Ligand SMILES: Nc1ncnc2c1ncn2[C@@H]1O[C@H](COP(=O)(O)OP(=O)(O)O)[C@@H](O)[C@H]1O
């Protein structure tokens with residue numbers, strides 16, 4: 473699984489170039505931290521990597537990548553459903569039996585430091601726990617591509633540490649993981665670092 477970008481540049485109608493000349497390859501089994509100041513185009517580049525946004529210039533070869541999953545800054549869940557259900561439901565939808573889905577869900581919860589919280593309702597999880605649950609759920613569906621946008625932005629430092637630890641578990645053999653962040657420790661939890669400032673037009677000029 474590999475995504476290759478060649479000379480990618482993007483601007484929105486109203487603004488100047490966010491970035492140009494982006495030549496990057498993203499491989500399964502690795503996690504890529506995408507850093508840069510607020511407004512530098514991290515979320516936009518995530519959208520281009522995923523194919524939701526067509527870049528103004530350059531090429532994106534998405535190869536065999538078909539299924540992508542996304543985790544946002546704010547965790548979204550069903551308040552009264554258990555943590556376990558949040559992970560098990562997509563597994564059920566993909567054909568697992570209820571028992572298999574629960575067993576697999578518990579395995580993923582364990583891996584993300586939520587082993588003791590399977591029965592807890594979503595609304596009773598802390599912000600950090602809820603964010604780790606979102607990562608566990610996304611990972612459980614074995615996407616080809618997993619995009620994570622500012623996962624620690626809304627968390628206090630200790631909750632953020634837990635999420636960063638969880639990101640260390642996000643090295644998935646068959647999944648390309650890309651994380652937009654301006655948290656140094658999130659960056660350090662990834663295997664690779666892409667600094668968008670290197671592609672800012674003023675750096676090129
Ligand atoms: N759909 C859009 N239309 C117009 N401008 C946009 C759109 N999406 C983002 N932008 C602008 O592009 C710039 C980069 O946004 P974004 O990719 O969200 O940056 P980051 O995630 O690094 O904070 C910002 O100035 C933002 O306002």
Ligand SMILES: [Mg+2]
Nearest residue numbers: 514515621652
């Ligand atoms: Mg953003």
